[in-house]
Amino acid sequence: MDIKEYIDRDPALREVSQMKETVWINPRLLSVDRTAADLQKVVSDGDIADAEARLGRFAPFIALRFPETRADGGLIESPLEDIPLMQKALEETCGCRIPGRLMMKMDSHLAIAGSVKARGGIYEVLKHAEDLAVAAGKLDVNESYTRLAGPDMREFFGQYTMQVGSTGNLGMSIGIMSAALGFKVKVHMSADAKRWKKDLLRSKGVEVIEYDDDYSRAVAEGRKNSDLDPRSYFVDDEKSVDLFLGYAVAAGRLKGQLEEKGIKVDADHPLIVYIPAGVGGAPGGVSYGLKRIFGDDVHCFFTEPVRCPSVLLGVATQLFEKANVHDFGISGKTEADGLACASPSGFVTRMMTNLLSGEFTVDDWRLYDYLRLLDKTEGKRVEPSSCAAFIGPCSLLEAEASGKYCSIHGLSEKRLADSTQIVWMTGGLLVPEKIWEEYLSRHLSQS
């Protein structure tokens, strides 16, 4: 591949290839009206509603098996919270202006898996379990799913294996829910995956297979291993539509939370969302759902480490899954372990091509500064990958490219002052105390 050619076409990619913090604005962004008909053929509103209904059917089972979800009736959902102290502290430490109401969506604290993967990952496991049980005549979609906790059903699921490749958190969501249903589980972990995540999974009876290589390799090996076994199902983060649907359900839930708080979203009250991206599935699914509901009034930005901006490259070059950070001379090695995917999802980069507003890339050292600042100001702890989101609101008005985006898209001073900006926190709940101590004291040099 001739990188120079891509850089000539899109000069922002030069900075990206030099691993500099960059704001990339998507030149292919279109008004939702112009893309909806085509995209609806791939993922329809009905598909998202169907996923939501399926999660509803499983809620009694989840409430039974995971008592921490009982207060929400077995629905796995996270709070949406104002972070005014963090907003002020960011403005002071970064010397930036953050207009509007800054909020955090705390998927970092989702029950069961402690990360955004509790949406997509768990959904795909449940979907597969339902498909198997219904096909075998062991479950009727109209009966109570608490029956799935019975020993006969565990034995039934025990004949099947679930497999997944993961940098850590996806493996945790698939592993924990699969094990709860009685499936055998194999999680193929990349070298980036943290020790404590592997230990936690093993403690739940999950088989963890470690690779001394990156995420793409762990996925490829997992897929190959699974294909050899007709009773094995592979959760394929690089192409899965079911994962995407599980994430997309978040949008309707967020709409309810915004309404509950009396927060308007319309042309005069825009919604701006910043979500950290790894392979693209989580931010893609959530953003797609948001675009379906809020249309052009929501602006979806992804954030990625300067050392692993694979989704940015996939969309910007239109190479999709063939884009690889190494081809651009980028290391792919980042402290944001949840975002260390050298190549993006082909499915998501295609779906988001005309919906993504742009991307902000962030230096690793900032992640720990954000982590400490959020802990200090709001008393909330989120893992380094989550912290990548904060580069968005800090840069929106400061960088030339995003400033221009605002003026082109009608984000005037007045409208920004009336906007809601959401940083989507993606992981943190299950991080052990000892690891927090490490994170909170970690200072990287600003190279």
Ligand SMILES: *Cc1c(COP(=O)(O)O)cnc(C)c1O
């Ligand atoms: C997985 C993950 C993401 C990004 O999700 P992708 O589907 O890989 O894009 C972000 N943050 C954390 C903490 C994650 O675990």
